[in-house]
Amino acid sequence: MGRYKLIALDMDGTLLNSEHEVSDENREWMFKALDAGVTVMLSTGRGVQNVYPYTDKLNLNTPIVAVNGGEVYRAPRELLVRHSVDVESIRAMHAMAVRYDTWFWAYAVEGVFNKETWTNDLDSLQWLKFGYFTDNDESRAHILNWLQEQGRFEITNSHPHNLEINPLGVSKASGIAEVCRLLGIGMSEVVAMGDSLNDMTMIRESGLGVAMGNAQEALKAAADLVTVTNNEHAVAQIIRDYVLAD
Structure with a gap:
């Protein structure tokens, strides 16, 4: 096996193309990596209820980092650790x-809630992440300033017009670090690929941080390299050229 032993893939804008599908090329090279003994896992802002359709279809039985590190799974449906957001927050x-x-949504262990389906029974649920979406830059800036003033939140995004909030210190990188401890490897042996600010920590802390060609500019600036877009089989290219290259 080569230098890299774990590949952590963001889903939307990275592994998935614009049709929200995994291309045949990406799937082929993911399984070439798995056959070579490299762990290939998903690291996403999605809740697992929106991840399992993909792991089931791919027959991918590897760890998952979900809700930006709020949950880490040894394998699909095998929880390793969970970091909740307190109900007052x-x-x-x-x-x-x-x-x-603004439009808003929140992931709880029990389901996904949003502006149209919000519940007043907050205390009975175990919360994992809260998110805002607005095209109004001024409103988003006010919310961001308020969040930063609280001093207890990890604040990222998965789109330039949204904000995603986890407990302070909970991130995709912290989730991948849990997986590394499980596998007995170091972060220097990880390849991480992503496109948005919720990928920033894993891009910075992994041995090889790869920004997509369609990534936000701040992520491109922080990455070790910038690859092609999510519609050009970027995952396949990175596995071929950097993970399994002779």
């Missing part, structure tokens, strides 16, 4: 969404 973040009239 959820209540406060919801109040800010209402104040600025």
Whole structure:
């Protein structure tokens, strides 16, 4: 086996193309890496309920980092660790969404809730992540400033117009570090690929941090290299040229 023993893949904008599908080329090279003894895993802002359709279809039985590190799984449906958001923080973040009239959503262990399906029974649920989406730059800036003032949140995005919030210190990198401990390897042996600011920590802390050609500019600036877009089989290219290259 070569230098890299773990490949951590963001889903939307990275592994998945614009049709939200895994290309045949990406799938082929993912399994070439697996056959070579390299662990290939998903590291995503999605909750597992929106990850399992892909792991099931791919027959991918490897670790998962979900909700930006809020949950880490040894394998699909085998929880390793969970980091919850306290209910008072959820209540406060919801109040800010209402104040600025933004779209919002939140992942809980029990399901996904948003502006149209919100629940008032907050205390009975175990919360994992809160998110805002708005095209109004001023509103988003006010919310961001408020979040930063709280000093207890990890604040990222998966799109230039959204904000995603986890407990401070919980990130894709912290989740991958849990997987590394499980596998007995170091972060220097990880290849991480992503396109948005919720990928920043894993891009910076992995041995090889790869930004997509369609990535946000800040991520490109932080990455070790920039590859092609998610519609050009970037995962296949990186595995071929950097992970399995002779």
